[in-house]
Amino acid sequence: MGREAYPKQSLGSLYRRIKESRVLLVGAGGIGCELLKNLVLTGFGEIHLVDLDTIDLSNLNRQFLFRHEHIKKPKALVAKGVAGKFNPNVKLEAYHANIKDPMFNIDWFQGFSLVFNALDNLEARRHVNKMCLAADVPLIESGTTGFNGQVQVIKKGRTECYDCNPKETPKTFPVCTIRSTPSQPIHCIVWAKSYLFTEIFGTSEDDAPEFDHSEDSENSEEIEKLRQEAQALKRIRQSIGSPDFARKIFEKIFGEDILRLRSMEDMWKSRRAPEPLDFDKISQQALVIDTSVTQKDQTAWSLPENFVVFSDRYDFLERLRLGELINCSLRRLSARLQDAQAKAANGDVSPVLTFDKDDDDTLEFVAASANLRSIVFGIETKSKFDIKRELPRKELVDGMY
Amino acid sequence: MDDSLEDSPSPPQEPSSKEKKYDRQLRMWGSTGQVALESARVLLIQAGPNAVGIETLKNLVLPGIERYTIVDPSVVTEEDTGVNFFVDGESIGQLKAKVCCQMLQELNPDVDGEYLTEPIESLLRNPSFLLGYSLILVAAPIFSPTLKTIAAYAWEHELPLFYIHSLGFYSYFTVSLPPCFPVIETHPDQSVAAELRLTNPWPELAALAKEVTAGLEEMNDHDHGHVPYVLLLLHYLELWKQDNEGRVPATYREKLEFRKLVEAGARTENAEGGEENYEEAAAAVLKSLNPATLTWSIREIFQATECVELTTDSPIFWFVAAAVKDFERKHHVLPLHGSVPDMKAKTADYIRLQKVYKAKARQDAAEVLANMRVIKGELGCTSEEIYERVVDDFCREAAFVRFFRGQRLPVACGGEDGEFELAGEAVEHEPTSGEGQALEDPESLMPLYITLLAYDVFINSRSRNAPPHSPDSGPTTLLNHAPGHASSTVHTDEQELSRIAHSILFRCTRSGGGDLHNISALTGGMVAQEAIKVITRQYVPADNTVVFDGIRSKVWVFRRTADMFSRP
Numbered sequence: 001m002g003r004e005a006y007p008k009q010s011l012g013s014l015y016r017r018i019k020e021s022r023v024l025l026v027g028a029g030g031i032g033c034e035l036l037k038n039l040v041l042t043g044f045g046e047i048h049l050v051d052l053d054t055i056d057l058s059n060l061n062r063q064f065l066f067r068h069e070h071i072k073k074p075k076a077l078v079a080k081g082v083a084g085k086f087n088p089n090v091k092l093e094a095y096h097a098n099i100k101d102p103m104f105n106i107d108w109f110q111g112f113s114l115v116f117n118a119l120d121n122l123e124a125r126r127h128v129n130k131m132c133l134a135a136d137v138p139l140i141e142s143g144t145t146g147f148n149g150q151v152q153v154i155k156k157g158r159t160e161c162y163d164c165n166p167k168e169t170p171k172t173f174p175v176c177t178i179r180s181t182p183s184q185p186i187h188c189i190v191w192a193k194s195y196l197f198t199e200i201f202g203t204s205e206d207d208a209p210e211f212d213h214s215e216d217s218e219n220s221e222e223i224e225k226l227r228q229e230a231q232a233l234k235r236i237r238q239s240i241g242s243p244d245f246a247r248k249i250f251e252k253i254f255g256e257d258i259l260r261l262r263s264m265e266d267m268w269k270s271r272r273a274p275e276p277l278d279f280d281k282i283s284q285q286a287l288v289i290d291t292s293v294t295q296k297d298q299t300a301w302s303l304p305e306n307f308v309v310f311s312d313r314y315d316f317l318e319r320l321r322l323g324e325l326i327n328c329s330l331r332r333l334s335a336r337l338q339d340a341q342a343k344a345a346n347g348d349v350s351p352v353l354t355f356d357k358d359d360d361d362t363l364e365f366v367a368a369s370a371n372l373r374s375i376v377f378g379i380e381t382k383s384k385f386d387i388k389r390e391l392p393r394k395e396l397v398d399g400m401y
Numbered sequence: 402m403d404d405s406l407e408d409s410p411s412p413p414q415e416p417s418s419k420e421k422k423y424d425r426q427l428r429m430w431g432s433t434g435q436v437a438l439e440s441a442r443v444l445l446i447q448a449g450p451n452a453v454g455i456e457t458l459k460n461l462v463l464p465g466i467e468r469y470t471i472v473d474p475s476v477v478t479e480e481d482t483g484v485n486f487f488v489d490g491e492s493i494g495q496l497k498a499k500v501c502c503q504m505l506q507e508l509n510p511d512v513d514g515e516y517l518t519e520p521i522e523s524l525l526r527n528p529s530f531l532l533g534y535s536l537i538l539v540a541a542p543i544f545s546p547t548l549k550t551i552a553a554y555a556w557e558h559e560l561p562l563f564y565i566h567s568l569g570f571y572s573y574f575t576v577s578l579p580p581c582f583p584v585i586e587t588h589p590d591q592s593v594a595a596e597l598r599l600t601n602p603w604p605e606l607a608a609l610a611k612e613v614t615a616g617l618e619e620m621n622d623h624d625h626g627h628v629p630y631v632l633l634l635l636h637y638l639e640l641w642k643q644d645n646e647g648r649v650p651a652t653y654r655e656k657l658e659f660r661k662l663v664e665a666g667a668r669t670e671n672a673e674g675g676e677e678n679y680e681e682a683a684a685a686v687l688k689s690l691n692p693a694t695l696t697w698s699i700r701e702i703f704q705a706t707e708c709v710e711l712t713t714d715s716p717i718f719w720f721v722a723a724a725v726k727d728f729e730r731k732h733h734v735l736p737l738h739g740s741v742p743d744m745k746a747k748t749a750d751y752i753r754l755q756k757v758y759k760a761k762a763r764q765d766a767a768e769v770l771a772n773m774r775v776i777k778g779e780l781g782c783t784s785e786e787i788y789e790r791v792v793d794d795f796c797r798e799a800a801f802v803r804f805f806r807g808q809r810l811p812v813a814c815g816g817e818d819g820e821f822e823l824a825g826e827a828v829e830h831e832p833t834s835g836e837g838q839a840l841e842d843p844e845s846l847m848p849l850y851i852t853l854l855a856y857d858v859f860i861n862s863r864s865r866n867a868p869p870h871s872p873d874s875g876p877t878t879l880l881n882h883a884p885g886h887a888s889s890t891v892h893t894d895e896q897e898l899s900r901i902a903h904s905i906l907f908r909c910t911r912s913g914g915g916d917l918h919n920i921s922a923l924t925g926g927m928v929a930q931e932a933i934k935v936i937t938r939q940y941v942p943a944d945n946t947v948v949f950d951g952i953r954s955k956v957w958v959f960r961r962t963a964d965m966f967s968r969p
């Protein structure tokens with residue numbers, strides 16, 4: 001008896017099924033560490049553990065399998081080493097990998113009697129949910145935020161699945177998701193409104209309400225690069241109103257910054273790498289687009305259409321000379337900001353523009369730049385109307401007094 | 402705000418490594434909570450192979466208490482290795498307290514750990530050693546007389562005490578809080594609307610409403626659709642008062658009528674067919690126009706003896722409570738919270754509204770502070786300490802400040818004949834309706850709780866002089882006695898309880914009286930969470946007993962009173 005005394009007595013003959021089971025645990029974070037310990041101690045026969053992350057200082061207050069000396073090492077491998085010692089009868093297998101990797105196919109999932117989700121993001125949860133349904137393996141899904149937690153048992157044909165209930169899109173996003181690795185239209189919309197718009201026309205706002213900084217400390221190098229990137233954009237802002245302002249902005253945010261991101265090869269191992277946009281090429285395509293395109297607000301604009309809404313066309317100076325109305329949002333907003341600056345009395349705080357989704361100039365700027373970014377990252381684009389619906393009504397300004 | 406490069410503010414200070422390590426939890430209880438945690442000294446008293454105490458401690462060491470002490474005279478057995486994560490095959494035969502202490506230490510180098518292998522009974526010959534701790538955890542099994550001694554001492558010296566028992570698929574714990582335990586930062590649910598004082602606006606707010614809503618009918622559509630709803634409501638309330646002898650809508654019917662008045666003001670001949678600010682105003686009518694009534698929690702505080710009979714030695718909490726009470730008596734409202742919900746508005750208007758609320762909140766807090774000076778003066782307090790922070794915190798959430806009347810931990814004991822008996826006042830009483838209901842309610846875990854208590858009693862009565870825990874507990878004896886114990890103490894249908902108790906005890910005895918790691922881990926998590934609330938004095942602690950049924954996956958919290966289950 002010994003080690004197995006209590007579970008054996010409590011579970012009776014069922015205990016054998018635990019010993020003979022082969023289970024998969026996805027995630028070795030806060031829940032994952034605790035769960036792995038409990039599975040090992042209860043005596044599950046074979047445990048496979050998958051996690052993509054490496055250990056960070058900010059994990060140590062709860063992910064108790066990790067110590068200071070493990071920082072920067074893969075979570076899955078360290079967790080296996082530490083937890084495995086506590087029950088020699090358990091077979092542990094660890095993968096430092098993304099659960100969405102094709103090597104974890106349906107056949108592989110079918111090899112388990114039970115899957116545990118201990119993940120921190122919607123996308124991976126949905127993926128494992130789908131795989132478990134396809135492989136017909138029961139899934140125990142779990143998550144926490146703050147002092148709340150939830151557990152859901154999912155079994156094909158018996159219970160609802162993770163996606164049966166639509167999940168509320170989170171209102172905040174990690175900085176890196178918005179600035180470096182967007183994967184959904186909303187990420188690009190938030191980027192356009194809370195980063196691009198505020199950096200060019202507003203008060204540079206590190207604390208936009210959509211930004212969740214809780215993972216900053218885990219990505220400090222990338223955060224520092226993003227800070228430099230924002231500084232560089234701010235320098236371009238000083239040339240507002242100059243004829244090549246639009247080109248400078250465009251080439252910075254859809255060219256240079258994207259090339260920098262592309263060079264971070266680790267980031268794109270399991271994601272599609274972003275493709276930079278070429279200003280000259282697109283402005284050629286845009287020559288045929290009429291500026292009345294902004295009225296077309298129920299269908300998603302094409303790449304050149306978005307370009308026209310966002311930026312000056314190639315023949316901008318020519319048209320200006322002909323007295324034609326220049327209708328791109330960047331120029332309209334630049335003019336408004338310069339106008340406000342000219343009116344401001346000397347010594348006053350320099351005026352800024354604030355985003356308001358009922359203000360067409362600001363809405364069109366955000367819609368077009370969000371869509372251009374979506375194109376860069378291979379994400380679906382949205383109509384002006386849909387983007388308006390996704391945007392929060394107004395900025396929260398609590399704490400300003 | 403100027404954001405030109407020349408004047409850009411210096412980059413924020415790089416967070417310290419400690420801030421990084423504790424980043425997540427600092428979001429929950431802030432730096433004041435962390436400071437409290439980092440000066441907490443926790444004592445764990447345990448014996449026998451049971452993981453729940455160590456699991457609790459693990460969850461307190463990780464977030465960084467100051468120090469822990471493990472009292473455990475036992476040595477590691479093979480059974481331990483199956484339930485306790487912090488011992489392995491190599492540690493069999495070694496002192497368990499020592500092994501666990503070292504392992505826990507490795508989890509967080511910021512925390513000091515020590516262990517004592519003397520039995521708790523002999524340590525209690527000098528019970529003042531308990532005074533070195535800010536919180537005591539006792540994990541069953543333990544001798545009832547020993548637990549009684551600890552309970553009495555902890556109660557007398559106002560030390561929070563947790564008694565925890567994890568058994569097979571079940572567990573429960575009881576918290577003994579000090580006689581008076583106030584919590585200012587209860588972190589109320591954000592969905593609870595902050596009081597906006599719409600029915601009794603102060604002059605600055607009324608003036609702002611008047612100014613912004615001036616010429617409302619003639620405004621262009623954009624302006625009309627951007628008047629903040631708070632100011633719209635104030636405007637329509639003025640109109641209402643003119644037709645209703647100066648009264649605000651009070652009854653449900655009046656509020657519905659008032660809502661119609663508001664809705665009628667909205668412009669509908671636009672693309673959206675309505676106005677968002679008007680929709681917000683109409684939606685707020687029923688919940689934001691209630692006359693200021695005191696919450697039961699603050700009423701309880703105002704009526705407490707400690708608040709009514711202040712002395713120079715009263716804790717600061719009661720001085721602030723008394724000062725808030727004076728404020729309320731004068732103004733018939735609690736100090737203003739000061740925050741304004743998000744709403745459709747032009748940014749400039751919204752900021753002005755925020756300013757008016759914030760300024761009033763500051764003014765109210767200043768008045769409370771002044772009240773406190775007066776009270777202190779009247780009592781002849783010489784200390785000049787005023788604790789503005791406490792006043793600010795109290796005023797911010799005054800409606801949600803709580804205080805708890807703790808009680809001495811009730812201890813179930815076995816009498817000479819194995820009868821069931823409770824320490825403390827054996828008051829004769831009829832079962833309260835609450836107890837009766839709890840027993841009849843199939844959703845309550847009362848039968849489980851009683852059975853677990855009976856188990857405690859049985860184990861204790863069976864072996865007075867031997868350690869109360871040994872694997873050969875005679876299941877038959879237990880099954881024959883415990884339901885009788887249980888039913889006799891709660892004056893209920895013995896047969897029904899017997900049936901329930903039988904199945905529960907079958908499982909308990911089948912587990913050999915031992916715990917399961919996963920149940921102990923879960924219970925340890927819950928206990929640690931409650932301990933953190935007690936240590937940081939934030940959030941609302943469980944008052945006072947939590948029962949867990951791992952078979953039905955249910956948690957049940959109830960307040961166990963001292964005379965509950967006493968024999969008639």
Ligand SMILES: [Zn+2]
Pocket residue numbers: 160161162163164165
């Ligand atoms: Zn489904």
